[in-house]
Amino acid sequence: xxxxxxxxxxxxxxxxxxxxxxxxxxxxxxxxxxxxxxxxxxxxxxxxxxxxxxxxxxxxxxxxxxxxxxxxxxxxxxxxxxxxxxxxxxxxxxxxxxxxxxxxxxxxxxxxxxxxxxxxxxxxxxxxxxxxxxxxxxxxxxxxxxxxxxxxxxxxxxxxxxxxxxxxxxxxxxxxxxxxxxxxxxxxxxxxxxxxxxxxxxxxxxxxxxxxxxxxxxxxxxxxxxxxxxxxxxxxxxxxxxxxxxxxxxxxxxxxxxxxxxxxxxxxxxxxxxxxxxxxxxxxxxx
Numbered sequence: 635x636x637x638x639x640x641x642x643x644x645x646x647x648x649x650x651x652x653x654x655x656x657x658x659x660x661x662x663x664x665x666x667x668x669x670x671x672x673x674x675x676x677x678x679x680x681x682x683x684x685x686x687x688x689x690x691x692x693x694x695x696x697x698x699x700x701x702x703x704x705x706x707x708x709x710x711x712x713x714x715x716x717x718x719x720x721x722x723x724x725x726x727x728x729x730x731x732x733x734x735x736x737x738x739x740x741x742x743x744x745x746x747x748x749x750x751x752x753x754x755x756x757x758x759x760x761x762x763x764x765x766x767x768x769x770x771x772x773x774x775x776x777x778x779x780x781x782x783x784x785x786x787x788x789x790x791x792x793x794x795x796x797x798x799x800x801x802x803x804x805x806x807x808x809x810x811x812x813x814x815x816x817x818x819x820x821x822x823x824x825x826x827x828x829x830x831x832x833x834x835x836x837x838x839x840x841x842x843x844x845x846x847x848x849x850x851x852x853x854x855x856x857x858x859x860x861x862x863x864x865x866x867x868x869x870x871x872x873x874x875x876x877x878x879x880x881x882x883x884x885x886x887x888x889x890x891x892x893x894x895x896x897x898x899x900x901x902x903x904x905x906x907x908x909x910x911x912x913x914x915x916x917x918x919x920x921x
Contacts, residue, residue: 635676644687648773648800651691656774656798658684664800666694666709667744669736670752694747694802697721703805705771708747713738715746725806727815727918731762731831734817736824747801753787753854756825760787761849762817764857765831768806774799784847784857812836814918816911819850820903822894826850828903832911834864836919841867844915846879846908851889851900858883864912872916880908 643662645651655662662684665671674680688694694709697718704724706715715721716733735741735749735758749759750770763783770781774796783804787793795801809815813835819826829850835843844864849855860882867875889900 635678637672637676638681640675640682641684642687643684644689645691648691648693648802649775651686651688652774652798652800654684654686655800658686659797662686664688664751666748667711667740668748669740669744670748670754688747688800694800699724700805703769703807706746706804706806708750708801708803709745710747711743711745712736712741712749716741725766725809725815727817728762728766728806731758731817734758734819746804750786750804751793751795751801753789753791753793754825755790755853755855756827756829756850757787757855758817758819758826758829758849761829761847761855762815762831763804763806764847764849764855765817765833765845766806766815767833767845768804770801771803771805772799773802778802780805784855787854790853810835812919814915814920816914816918818907818911818914820907827892827895828900828907829855830904830907830911832861832908832915834912834915834919836916839868841865841872841916844912846883846912848883848887848904848908851887851904853888853890856887858886858908860886860908869920873913876909876912876916879912880905883908 663682664686666688695707712732712735768783817831819829831847833845844861846858846861860879884901884905889897
């Protein structure tokens with residue numbers, strides 16, 4: 635199918651892009667790589683009379699340290715992130731996760747910000763960033779706000795962004811010594827059917843903090859309260875506590891049948907992959 639006709643706007647600044655999107659309203663959409671938006675338009679799932687091209691907007695690219703965090707510009711491609719020395723030094727798990735997104739062609743063009751704002755329920759970065767404790771830096775005009783990763787996606791293909799507001803960067807906090815991050819997933823076709831990310835922090839050999847994020851099985855990626863049950867676990871009992879945590883995470887998940895997997899099977903996948911992610915995060919924390 636051919637793309638429907640549309641007008642392309644190429645702003646040079648965040649303020650100009652914000653103004654354009656606010657003025658054009660529901661007739662416009664922002665894009666950078668366009669790997670998902672243009673496909674959706676081509677097959678008739680979306681239609682816009684105006685597209686706002688963000689590829690050349692100042693302030694959306696680059697990866698650097700900023701106020702104690704690693705700041706990744708929203709227009710950074712997945713390939714740039716997986717190849718970045720700064721990302722590998724700050725958060726190796728982020729580079730590993732990015733290297734598994736889709737395929738090389740998509741990673742070379744698709745951007746982190748585009749992936750997050752498109753809010754596909756099967757997003758790898760959205761799940762990982764919840765476990766990493768990341769913040770989304772959003773800007774509308776001259777006003778900036780930071781939104782926890784767990785609050786950014788509100789529904790399938792929906793985010794908290796207001797009309798005219800842009801995601802400009804993602805900030806990864808520094809990981810204390812003794813902290814491990816892990817990301818596991820399973821694919822049947824092009825997209826994952828389950829995505830799980832875990833963070834485990836150890837103090838004096840015992841778990842002092844833990845996070846577990848689950849995505850792809852429901853309408854939005856979520857942070858599981860089950861991770862709280864790991865606090866205080868040590869090497870001797872972590873395996874059993876991780877088993878119980880994974881069981882609880884699966885039982886409290888809200889999977890939706892997608893034509894390939896039943897809700898019951900998706901819960902099974904949540905349990906298995908939660909245990910894998912927690913075990914890997916614990917091992918990374920100990921090393």
